[in-house]
Amino acid sequence: MIFSKFTSSIGILLSLLISKNVVAVPDENIMYYDIKNLSLQPPYLIEGLRNVDWSFGNATIMEINNYIRLTPSLPSKQGWLWSKVPLISNNWEIEFEYKIHSKGNNNGDGFAFFYTSERATEGDAFGNIQNFKGLGIFFDTFANSKHGYSFPRISAMIGDGNLMYNFENDGEDSVIEACSMKIRDQNYPTKVKIVYIKNTSLDVSLTNDEYQEYTHCLTINKASLPKSGYLGFTASTGEATDNHDIISISTKGILDKFVGKTGQRKIYKSNQGIISEEEDKNRSNIKTSLLVIGFLLVICGFVIYLLKGSNYNFGTSRKHRHYY
Ligand SMILES: *[C@@H]1O[C@H](CO)[C@@H](O)[C@H](O)[C@H]1NC(C)=O
Ligand SMILES: *[C@@H]1O[C@H](CO)[C@@H](O)[C@H](O)[C@H]1NC(C)=O
Numbered sequence: 446m447i448f449s450k451f452t453s454s455i456g457i458l459l460s461l462l463i464s465k466n467v468v469a470v471p472d473e474n475i476m477y478y479d480i481k482n483l484s485l486q487p488p489y490l491i492e493g494l495r496n497v498d499w500s501f502g503n504a505t506i507m508e509i510n511n512y513i514r515l516t517p518s519l520p521s522k523q524g525w526l527w528s529k530v531p532l533i534s535n536n537w538e539i540e541f542e543y544k545i546h547s548k549g550n551n552n553g554d555g556f557a558f559f560y561t562s563e564r565a566t567e568g569d570a571f572g573n574i575q576n577f578k579g580l581g582i583f584f585d586t587f588a589n590s591k592h593g594y595s596f597p598r599i600s601a602m603i604g605d606g607n608l609m610y611n612f613e614n615d616g617e618d619s620v621i622e623a624c625s626m627k628i629r630d631q632n633y634p635t636k637v638k639i640v641y642i643k644n645t646s647l648d649v650s651l652t653n654d655e656y657q658e659y660t661h662c663l664t665i666n667k668a669s670l671p672k673s674g675y676l677g678f679t680a681s682t683g684e685a686t687d688n689h690d691i692i693s694i695s696t697k698g699i700l701d702k703f704v705g706k707t708g709q710r711k712i713y714k715s716n717q718g719i720i721s722e723e724e725d726k727n728r729s730n731i732k733t734s735l736l737v738i739g740f741l742l743v744i745c746g747f748v749i750y751l752l753k754g755s756n757y758n759f760g761t762s763r764k765h766r767h768y769y
């Protein structure tokens with residue numbers, strides 16, 4: 446009686462555990478912390494006509510509730526948007542939304558994201574200096590020379606202050622990793638995610654109309670960036686033109702104690718192709734439930750052993766008594 450009650454309650458427990466909603470998994474959010482002074486959402490202008498955390502210049506305009514237009518679709522423009530404070534986290538994740546679009550047919554040149562020691566210094570690398578110190582990721586929509594790959598091209602370079610980004614060959618001398626993907630004239634809002642784990646890896650993934658989940662673009666292994674860096678977005682046009690709009694920026698620090706985990710997960714992702722966050726979570730859910738089930742089975746076995754043991758003793762002692 447007691448035993449059958451016990452097994453049925455174990456059965457209920459097990460079935461509860463197998464349904465994944467009941468399984469306790471560590472909250473993934475606690476490995477991140479939001480960095481408000483390096484993030485940006487509409488309305489962009491809060492205090493009068495200023496933004497307290499970001500400044501912008503040259504051809505760049507802010508349409509208060511809609512976008513920050515780095516350049517309009519007009520010839521020979523350049524513009525910039527830079528954070529006022531540097532990012533100082535060892536490990537971080539930056540997500541931003543952008544839109545590149547125009548009515549014309551001759552489109553370019555593109556925009557760039559920077560994490561650099563200097564800020565707001567204008568030049569010929571999509572509106573920023575060519576020998577920046579830190580990370581540059583270029584969203585290059587115009588092929589300035591011939592290549593064996595297609596455009597638009599997303600490419601990454603880590604500069605030391607001497608290395609130059611050469612726009613005439615689309616950075617071929619200095620780019621470390623790159624991928625080709627459609628990034629202009631998309632119907633849906635498009636996003637980029639950049640994850641940096643100090644001295645370990647830098648990952649870039651993005652979305653477009655075709656890939657609405659984050660899709661891996663490039664990884665730089667053993668990436669090492671300056672200890673702190675300002676965040677910048679710059680764009681330029683020449684004869685080829687586009688509107689280059691930044692819509693939102695979200696910056697998060699990743700706590701050091703979670704780095705091994707995140708690093709591993711990222712490597713796992715890039716080796717195994719793209720696994721959505723949801724699938725990833727399910728996998729760890731299953732792992733957790735298997736562990737819990739295993740543990741319960743051991744306890745269950747132990748209890749059965751004890752119950753059987755006492756039955757046996759009881760029986761034998763009775764037999765004993767009978768025998769005598
Ligand atoms: C920006 O925010 C981060 C984290 O929230 C903080 O550590 C840092 O001191 C802030 N910087 C400035 C200049 O306020
Ligand atoms: C603004 O951009 C133009 C190119 O469009 C450039 O020639 C000019 O030097 C820039 N202005 C400033 C103040 O840097």
Ligand SMILES: *[C@@H]1O[C@H](CO)[C@@H](O)[C@H](O)[C@H]1NC(C)=O
Nearest residue numbers: 535643644645667668669670
């Ligand atoms: C990271 O790399 C830099 C430069 O390569 C080096 O000076 C530093 O000691 C490294 N830090 C860690 C924690 O490995």
Ligand SMILES: [Ca+2]
Nearest residue numbers: 585587589615
């Ligand atoms: Ca180019």
